[in-house]
Amino acid sequence: MTEGADDGARTAFRRGLRLGIPFAVVGFLLSLSFGVLARQAGFSTTQAIVTAVIVFAGSAQFAMLSVITVGGGIPAALTAASLMNSRFLAMGVALAPSLPGGPLKRAAQGQTVVDASWALANRGDGTFDRWLLFGTTLPQYVSWTLGCVVGAVFGDALGDTHRLGLDAIYPVFFLSLLIAELRDPASRWVAAGGGLLALALVPIAPPGVPILAASAVALFGLVRKPS
Template structure:
């Protein structure tokens, strides 16, 4: 690892620590709820470490606790993670190596890391991405372990207000991205699409459909020409 890469990685670690702290609480909630849903300790911990995606994990739990099948739970989690397709396509040119190597590096993508590693010019700092994800992964796993084995002591996560942390986390990411009028327009259109679909669309579909608003970004700003 070069000096520049090491510096980017350490910067990423520093930037990732606040998100890691929040993630530990979210994963703690997942551990508690997973045990209540009938997961064994090993199943809950393995799910957290392999999936490592809060929205997908909680969506799957919601299906299972509502009486849905395992297949339906997997489908719900897959729908929630559909956003990573677009994120991966945007990130791919900034990764090194062949398809397999880039795919392995892409496993480090989580929402906060992707946003923080974005240079704003269409490229990403891959070492900063790795560094930002590293502490988040560690605390996600540790938080789940605590939730699994200390669930009886913690009790209902909603009683402690932990259910409000997840939407607050994503709101913080969104606010950081609203730097210009186009970004605000995309966010507003996406919100309207999601709100319109929530009453009758299956879980996860409103989020995926709202992503269509990002196509607004393909339009060239007025008065700008290609070089």
């Protein structure tokens, strides 16, 4: 990497850190809610925290938790989590050309993908700023871990998450990302189609299926996008 490129990477990374802070605040509250609910569902403090550290995906963690809460087994919980994370297939396909190195190196860099970081790193021309992606994800990962620690350790003192309004944060978070995509002419119709399909399936489909269907729409839109 040349000196100019190195300076550009540092600048993008620092910008990503700044952009990631608001999402990190939201992530802290979401993860805190997960920690509380996981303890109420029978997770040990360690199990709740390790789940947050390894999975680092709100939709997957809450889907898995909802299955376990109603008596589902581990295979069913893992299936629900996988369905909820299926959107990362389309996101990974779009991101891959912007990541250097072989398959293993790209896979390692891809671990930094979360919804907000992916959207912010999108340059709008089919390419992504990977250093901005890395910088945006870092504060979110730290706050996500800390939020779960606080929720798991002090959950009894925090009380009912519905009473505190924490259950409303997650859908509002994804709605804000959808609105941002709707403002982009290049992704507007794909975002609208995926969002409407997911909304229509929520009342009738099992957890995770609406996200899977929306991801299929996004992947189709990516394949059909003119070069």
